[in-house]
Amino acid sequence: MVVVNTCGFIDAAKEESIAAILEAVDFARGRGARVAAVGCLVERYRDELAAELPEVDLWCGLDAAPLLAALREASGGGEGAEGRGASAPVPRRPRAVSSYLKISDGCDRRCAYCAIPLIKGDYETVAAAEILRAARAALAAGARELVLVGQDTSRWAQPGWGGLEQLLAELKALAPAPVWLRLLYLQPDGIDEALLEALSRHAVPYVDVPLQHAAGAVLRRMRRRGDGSQYLDLLARVRKALPGAAVRSTFIAGFPGETDQDFDELLAFVREAGLAAAGVFPYDAQEGTPAATLPGQVPAALAFERVAQLGEAVDDVAAGYWGALVGRPLEVLIERGVRADGVAVGRCALQAPDVDGRTLVRGAGLRRGQVVHAVARGSVGYDVEADAGRREP
Template sequence: MSRVKDASNSIKVGMVSLGCAKNLVDSEVMLGILKDRGFEIVPDEAGADVIIVNTCGFILPAKQESINEVLRLARLKQGGRLKALIMTGCLPQRYGEELAKELPEVDAFVGPGEITAIARVIRDVLQIYRTGQPGRPAGRRPVLISEPRFIYSHETPRIISTPPYTAYVKIAEGCDNRCSYCVIPSIRGRFRSRPIESIVSECMRLAGNGARELILVAQDTTRYGEDLYGTFKLASLLREISRIEGVVWVRFLYTYPTHITDELIEVVACEPKICKYFDIPLQHADDRVLRMMGRRNSREDALALINRIRTRIPDVTLRSTFIVGFPGETEDAFDSLLDFLEETKLDRVGVFAYSEEEGTPAEALPDKVPEDVKEERFRRAMELQRRISREKLEARVGSEEMVLVEGLSEESDLVVVARSQREAPGIDGLIYIGDATLKAGTFHQARITGASDHDLAAEIISPA
């Protein structure tokens, strides 16, 4: 055993992963590296010597959640059991030095570009803990923030924390789109893809370990490959992954509307393993607001895209997100967004009230929308979509669909929850089935028997 492992194998590390699935993959990579270096990974906070909080710094509510979580965990240090608290991810990348001044409870700050140094950081911090004294100066705490260039490979250790039948695969990192309201490009760096071979190799290993549903993520999955191969390669990648034995469903999330090619639509239409599901954050439907947002499509482009996808894949599920209350969004512009939702009747829609972020071009825009107006528009958009969602789900009653059982529902021991290819985990509704004998991770044919605003009920017809 190496000296590193000798030094680390009694140290118990816990992880709290906040934010999106892309951040979750970073958390899993850090856990993999730590386990590889001899640290013990523990699931409960109470038994940990060190806790890593992998934060999200995207918009204000996410930042608040991250800080609250750090302050809550800091209380465990007062009891003496928890020796160190480490903050990683988007928030320290954005505010590293500032946080170091404001949060003496945190022992180290590590940006997304430095996560491979996590084992060394923990050892350094514990060394300070053993030899230092409480109230040490902030300058002694590690603050590792750099231009993010890192992206993991199939050889990077990783511990999958999702249920064994589902795994996320990050195919690229960073973003080159420069939407005016978004801080991601400055936090996550330039867009960079992983080579196809590396992704396929990782997917084969995941499938060999029991993953049946693979979910490809990136800030912009549709740009995948452009930097490495000079052209968009998501369609080719999906074809390759579809050939892997054991994989039942392949999903991809976070597409950019103007990067969706006919080839990509064709591959989704033709490859049975690829879920007939497009997640296309459109952000708005008024041309002037779209221009102010720095988006590259118009309302007509979005309508044409939706039409193109639905014509080729009539049973497709379309998901999108929209921002309300962006600077300069007049009542007319907001109405045109509501008209768009009514006209397109998208299956799944997320709505966010605009959150102004320091350092973004949108911060300098005039004609800010007051908070109460933003809230009111948020409620109106959500209410409209609630009705549309119910109509869309009611239209599925009586249909037969293959479902993946996820386990017992939180509400009842007699009911399991499941998803069809139309429901992505964590963001869409669920399908409730009154048969507690169904095992998590198994596929079945089910008949949809009922619908509510966001969820469905079903009965099993036969194993898939």
């Protein structure tokens, strides 16, 4: 069975998901395999998809039970029957040095442009016991870094058990212990002194805070709080608590009603904010969201022009951040052992998996999963070059 996990967040993701389903159908045809499409896009558009793509054998939204039942059946039925009936060896991914842990799902906020609450519903916490169980399994399988995700991670708490501080402390105390804990998607109004203190004690100095814009008027229309000057204050508090922290953000350009002046405000903010990285996206109207029917929709060509301009500003500022690391010590987690050119590929604590740059370390014998104390020698865009020093197992 070929399983395609889909995304329904924005149009580009929907198109990519449908292309992946079609690719899976092609792959499965003639091999006697079945195709299952699962996840958010299916949750939202199941009937339409099933009508358009009858070649798909199983449509399964956010409830994984039908998929698990079909997989059990495909593998011969019953618990523990995985792999039986396979006709050819399946290549396994090399063990991951980094593992994502979902600590919550859904969102109670209602940002005007966002389809996630329509797909996933209201915020729900994953229980501490479940998070710790998943963490133990990931660490036992070789993960060295745990990356905590959710749409709104800063508000995690389990009544009667504790909040994020407790969760981070318990994760850090597991055996084997994670080398790094990283928390993604911290909403700006959820970052308070208690959270910063918890991050400084237990996590890497990395703050992923989706700001989306800096002009107060645009943020109000987005149904979000804050403005550029409040965000600069927030970043100052972050840097005080976590000196040298990498701050990553995301911005939307071309939101309905965004004027030249609003956009200039955003550009000026980005030039001042000293971010280590940011994703920049053109506004993409999603059906069923309030923003889709707002007046003042910005022409796509202008939105793309603004994205390009903002992207350049982000690149410039980020180059300054990464360049300033030269000569500094870095802890690097090796993800790919030494290549023919004598360089191993990893990430320093200031770089998250999948979205950020890499750290290229010169040093003999470096192995995947190893933690190396290195010194930054240079930077190229978002990548860092470093020389290896002391190693840990």
